[in-house]
Amino acid sequence: MKYAVEVAKAGSLNKASDELLIAPPNLSRSIKELEADLGIMVFDRSSKGMTLTKRGEEFIHYAKKILEQIEEVEHTFKTTEPDKKQFSVSVPRASYIAEAFVEFSKNIGNKPVEIYYKETNPYRAIKNILEVDYRLGIVRYSSCYDKYYTEMFDEKALAYELIVQFHYVLIMNKESPLAKKKVIHFDDLRTLIEVAHADPFVPSLPLSVVKKEELPDNVERRIFVFERGTQFDLLSENPDTFMWVSPIPEKILDCHGLVQRECPDNTKSYKDVLIYRKNYELTNLDKKFITEVHKSIRNNFC
Numbered sequence: 001m002k003y004a005v006e007v008a009k010a011g012s013l014n015k016a017s018d019e020l021l022i023a024p025p026n027l028s029r030s031i032k033e034l035e036a037d038l039g040i041m042v043f044d045r046s047s048k049g050m051t052l053t054k055r056g057e058e059f060i061h062y063a064k065k066i067l068e069q070i071e072e073v074e075h076t077f078k079t080t081e082p083d084k085k086q087f088s089v090s091v092p093r094a095s096y097i098a099e100a101f102v103e104f105s106k107n108i109g110n111k112p113v114e115i116y117y118k119e120t121n122p123y124r125a126i127k128n129i130l131e132v133d134y135r136l137g138i139v140r141y142s143s144c145y146d147k148y149y150t151e152m153f154d155e156k157a158l159a160y161e162l163i164v165q166f167h168y169v170l171i172m173n174k175e176s177p178l179a180k181k182k183v184i185h186f187d188d189l190r191t192l193i194e195v196a197h198a199d200p201f202v203p204s205l206p207l208s209v210v211k212k213e214e215l216p217d218n219v220e221r222r223i224f225v226f227e228r229g230t231q232f233d234l235l236s237e238n239p240d241t242f243m244w245v246s247p248i249p250e251k252i253l254d255c256h257g258l259v260q261r262e263c264p265d266n267t268k269s270y271k272d273v274l275i276y277r278k279n280y281e282l283t284n285l286d287k288k289f290i291t292e293v294h295k296s297i298r299n300n301f302c
Helices: 002-010 013-020 024-038 054-078 095-105 122-131 143-155 207-214 228-237 250-255 284-300
Strands: 043-046 049-052 085-091 113-119 136-142 158-167 169-173 193-197 221-225 241-245 258-261 269-277
Touching: 002 013, 002 024, 002 043, 002 049, 002 054, 013 024, 049 054, 085 095, 085 122, 085 284, 095 250, 095 284, 113 122, 122 136, 122 158, 122 269, 136 143, 136 284, 143 158, 143 269, 158 284, 169 228, 193 228, 221 228, 228 241, 228 258, 250 258, 269 284
Parallel strands: 085 113, 085 136, 193 221, 193 241
Antiparallel strands: 043 049, 136 269, 158 269, 169 241, 169 258
8 A cells, every 4th residue: 555655646656666665666566466456457557657547546545544544553652652560459558568568669670660559448459459450459357257258269269378467466656654554455445545447348247247346345435547647647646546556667656656565455366368360470560569568577577
């Protein structure tokens, strides 16, 4: 088509061959093959040159449009940046994972990349992988729900791997009355205000049941907060508040003026589990993030 359009424009085989840098015999053969394929005569040939037939004019009209579209496609895809790598993960609101993500961000390289980091509940983390095309998820749940979750992972064709199993610890303001105690018991918490995650969630179970199992009944004042940053603001500004959390890196505690304490009365065990589709092959970025998560666990849970 390109050759035919150029011949029609030049009106001469020789002029077109000069423009296309193709030998005249080769150009002539290409035009004849095109006419044979189409089953029409595109050009009338004479000693004065080559002119379009009526059917040839129709063909050149369409050929120009097609060549313009091809040029547009080539311009769009050959002149743009290479395909960006992508990384996406949904995680619980956990500072040790946030620390791992920060370290991961320092080693993503200098090639184009798009990264999505979502803090959310277990239900949304699973939904993001199944419906929103997130690549990875970390799901936190009480060990008493282990059978329920593993059966669901199998049913949804999700691969799963235990990241860490732990007991919650307490964090509070350095000026809190709790900070001065060597051992903290449930009774010590009664007069204080608990800051709690606002969205404990187990699919198919009533939220009232989950809250009852997740949150001890020994506290009369409780503030539910979705955002981890606001949780830290409350804890750092109000000495009468406390929160149950997975172990937090020391530098984050120092940054917010907080301390961390264990409570032997709280014997509930929790699991953080890595999930992704069974047919999904982990990328180098995925592996780098998982490596940093394990490093953060070794630093904060030992």
